[in-house]
Amino acid sequence: MDHEHCHSLLNSLSDYVEGDLSEELCAEIERHLQSCENCRVVIDTLRKTVYLYHATAADPPVMPQDVKERLYTRLDLNEFLNPSP
Numbered sequence: 001m002d003h004e005h006c007h008s009l010l011n012s013l014s015d016y017v018e019g020d021l022s023e024e025l026c027a028e029i030e031r032h033l034q035s036c037e038n039c040r041v042v043i044d045t046l047r048k049t050v051y052l053y054h055a056t057a058a059d060p061p062v063m064p065q066d067v068k069e070r071l072y073t074r075l076d077l078n079e080f081l082n083p084s085p
């Protein structure tokens with residue numbers, strides 16, 4: 001599995017879920033999702049989180065950094081977020 005690619009994509013996944021990415025980048029992420037179960041799990045969880053934000057907040061949803069970090073930690077993806085040197 002291409003974990004380096006995961007790392008570069010993870011930073012864009014919340015934008016992807018919120019529909020803020022260019023078509024080109026969306027297509028790249030979708031291609032990657034087809035072959036990467038890790039990122040599919042992340043997308044799934046992000047979608048649910050974003051949905052809850054939409055459902056409960058009047059303001060446009062922004063994923064705060066600490067929420068992102070908790071999410072990635074829970075998913076055991078912290079190594080992607082903070083790769084060790």
Ligand SMILES: [Zn+2]
Nearest residue numbers: 006036038039
């Ligand atoms: Zn991936």
